[in-house]
Amino acid sequence: MSKPRLVPDPGAELALAALRPSEYTAALIQVLQAKAAAVRGAKVLEIGSGSGVVLAALGELGAASLCGIDIEEDAVTSGMLLLAELGHGETAELYLGDMWLPVAARRFDLIVANLPHFPMERSDVPGRLPTWSAGGSNGRALLDPFLGGVAAHLAVGGRAIITHNAFVDLERSREILARADLALSVALTTLVYIPEDKLSRISAAVLAVQDGRSIHRYGPYAFGDMHVVEITRHGVAG
Numbered sequence: 001m002s003k004p005r006l007v008p009d010p011g012a013e014l015a016l017a018a019l020r021p022s023e024y025t026a027a028l029i030q031v032l033q034a035k036a037a038a039v040r041g042a043k044v045l046e047i048g049s050g051s052g053v054v055l056a057a058l059g060e061l062g063a064a065s066l067c068g069i070d071i072e073e074d075a076v077t078s079g080m081l082l083l084a085e086l087g088h089g090e091t092a093e094l095y096l097g098d099m100w101l102p103v104a105a106r107r108f109d110l111i112v113a114n115l116p117h118f119p120m121e122r123s124d125v126p127g128r129l130p131t132w133s134a135g136g137s138n139g140r141a142l143l144d145p146f147l148g149g150v151a152a153h154l155a156v157g158g159r160a161i162i163t164h165n166a167f168v169d170l171e172r173s174r175e176i177l178a179r180a181d182l183a184l185s186v187a188l189t190t191l192v193y194i195p196e197d198k199l200s201r202i203s204a205a206v207l208a209v210q211d212g213r214s215i216h217r218y219g220p221y222a223f224g225d226m227h228v229v230e231i232t233r234h235g236v237a238g
């Protein structure tokens, strides 16, 4: 039987371009590589799996099983093709669905996410799908339901690792998690380029507070501080 091909037609090529990894994807994979011991043998879940590349990296690091969820049909198709092509087809399952719904009663050793959490209402960033990066005016439209569901989906001793813009209130995330007896620690902080088509859409309230703090502008160019954070049960070392 011939192997599945990653780019079967021009329409699929367009979908793949829209799902291309970003600097956020790269930073998340960097932290996962640094924590390879936590990945080896783990049952993993990614919410918002996009191209499937983060799951592919987790597979290469030795995860026992790979589960992905995305709201976009193209993402589920592309992810499945990528994982099959890289030899992870047997251990991978991808679901088309919203956030936690497809895995309602299940728990995982490692949950990862690079959610849409850029503080903007308008989501028509050129070259991306509308569901890619907009997190509502404060960036929390998907972040909060994610944080609210983590405890119910972590196995004993499990952890979550997610991207978290520094200009989206980290302390609020810490408080939400603390209510579920979970702790948040910063695993990596890096600087990401904010292209003009995103900067022009950023929520005015966030820019007013964060300009010069976690958003750094040099003439027409802007960068933002971005964290990759780890979420564990209180008392469990990261």
Ligand SMILES: C[S@@+](CC[C@H](N)C(=O)[O-])C[C@H]1O[C@@H](n2cnc3c(N)ncnc32)[C@H](O)[C@@H]1O
Pocket (backbone or CB within 6 Å): 019, 020, 021, 022, 024, 025, 028, 047, 048, 049, 050, 051, 052, 053, 054, 069, 070, 071, 072, 075, 097, 098, 099, 113, 114, 115, 116, 131, 132, 133, 142
């Ligand atoms: C910033 S992209 C990250 C994609 C990929 N994980 C990566 O790092 O390259 C966010 C992903 O979340 C998906 N998404 C948006 N809303 C979602 C929802 N309610 N439930 C599941 N996935 C969602 C998008 O389709 C997109 O693939």
